[in-house]
Amino acid sequence: MYVAQPIEWTDRGVVMLDQRRLPAEEISYTYTDYREVAKAIREMVIRGAPAIGVAAAMGVALGVQKSTATTVEGFKPEFAEICETLAKTRPTAVDLFWALERMKARFAELVACKSELSTIREAMVSEAQLVHLEKKATDEAIGAFGAEYMPKDGQVMTQCNAGALATGGIGTALGVIRVAFQQGRKLHVLVPETRPYLQGARLTAWELHRGGIPLTLITDNMVGHFLKTGRVGAVVTGADRIAANGDTANKIGTYQIAVLARENNVPFYIAAPVSTFDLSIPDGTHIPIEERSSEEVTHIQGVRIAPDVHAAHPAFDVTPNRYIAAIFTERGVAKAPYTESLRALASAAQSVGVR
Numbered sequence: 001m002y003v004a005q006p007i008e009w010t011d012r013g014v015v016m017l018d019q020r021r022l023p024a025e026e027i028s029y030t031y032t033d034y035r036e037v038a039k040a041i042r043e044m045v046i047r048g049a050p051a052i053g054v055a056a057a058m059g060v061a062l063g064v065q066k067s068t069a070t071t072v073e074g075f076k077p078e079f080a081e082i083c084e085t086l087a088k089t090r091p092t093a094v095d096l097f098w099a100l101e102r103m104k105a106r107f108a109e110l111v112a113c114k115s116e117l118s119t120i121r122e123a124m125v126s127e128a129q130l131v132h133l134e135k136k137a138t139d140e141a142i143g144a145f146g147a148e149y150m151p152k153d154g155q156v157m158t159q160c161n162a163g164a165l166a167t168g169g170i171g172t173a174l175g176v177i178r179v180a181f182q183q184g185r186k187l188h189v190l191v192p193e194t195r196p197y198l199q200g201a202r203l204t205a206w207e208l209h210r211g212g213i214p215l216t217l218i219t220d221n222m223v224g225h226f227l228k229t230g231r232v233g234a235v236v237t238g239a240d241r242i243a244a245n246g247d248t249a250n251k252i253g254t255y256q257i258a259v260l261a262r263e264n265n266v267p268f269y270i271a272a273p274v275s276t277f278d279l280s281i282p283d284g285t286h287i288p289i290e291e292r293s294s295e296e297v298t299h300i301q302g303v304r305i306a307p308d309v310h311a312a313h314p315a316f317d318v319t320p321n322r323y324i325a326a327i328f329t330e331r332g333v334a335k336a337p338y339t340e341s342l343r344a345l346a347s348a349a350q351s352v353g354v355r
């Protein structure tokens with residue numbers, strides 16, 4: 001089954017598929033400078049929490065590889081600057097910061113071992129590639145746990161794009177749907193278009209269609225109608241950050257889907273890697289919500305659709321834990337009370353790995 005490849009480390013540089021141009025055009029760029037990678041993340045060439053993390057790890061590796069420093073001591077301030085630049089790209093998805101911390105830890109380890117700069121360059125590239133490989137394994141495991149909860153025959157709804165394009169693997173929410181479909185479950189996916197950036201219409205519809213999974217595209221204001229009348233067996237979405245109590249930030253519009261799912265007795269699930277947990281914050285009120293340009297609301301693909309008025313674009317919203325029936329991770333399934341189940345999964349031994 002077709003799996004999109006949003007990012008790849010190559011000898012020429014970091015290759016990214018431009019997700020802003022999909023589905024009309026499949027265009028890739030090769031980046032050789034970490035600042036270009038940071039710009040690509042900020043401007044949504046690549047998006048989706050885990051894929052942003054992979055991009056950040058590769059951005060760090062690129063920065064280390066291309067540096068003209070001649071000593072490890074001389075390189076340290078530049079390394080801090082590389083990490084800082086990548087950290088400032090998008091604020092909500094915790095995977096970005098998780099990946100940067102991981103790359104910093106590997107760098108510190110190599111410095112502590114008194115490694116040569118040439119060894120550090122190679123090892124940091126390997127670490128970024130490992131992050132990508134692990135994300136692939138993580139998605140497969142999430143898919144296997146979550147597939148059990150999908151209906152045997154019927155409709156499921158998702159939101160935004162939590163597929164291969166968003167992770168670099170098979171996807172989280174779409175990974176669950178894909179595994180369930182491959183197991184023989186007869187699923188039909190309801191795909192809300194996900195205004196204003198249209199990740200549902202442009203990316204999820206494209207991925208499912210290419211993968212041969214039946215779907216129906218709907219506008220965001222049809223969500224309540226279909227949850228009430230559409231015999232939907234489950235909703236499954238991804239996550240950008242999950243607080244210690246299970247409150248979950250995901251693409252704007254997810255909260256209203258969760259509330260409408262509860263109203264209509266449809267189970268609402270989250271599929272996300274453990275790296276999405278932010279146990280340092282007690283609840284969702286502490287999650288920073290990215291505010292993007294109002295032009296993304298007043299314009300569609302560069303065409304103005306509203307007068308020159310003030311428009312708001314919070315890119316994410318927070319779904320309170322009480323609406324979430326379960327959270328599928330690569331280490332198992334968390335259920336309420338989340339404060340306990342998430343802590344247990346976070347400290348559980350890593351169940352997937354490629355090291």
Ligand code: MRU
Pocket residue numbers: 047048049050093159160161162163166167171172173199237238239240250251252315
């Ligand atoms: O603004 P985006 O497109 O990066 O937002 C993506 C989402 O909200 C996804 O649902 C989330 O990152 C999970 S991706 C597996």
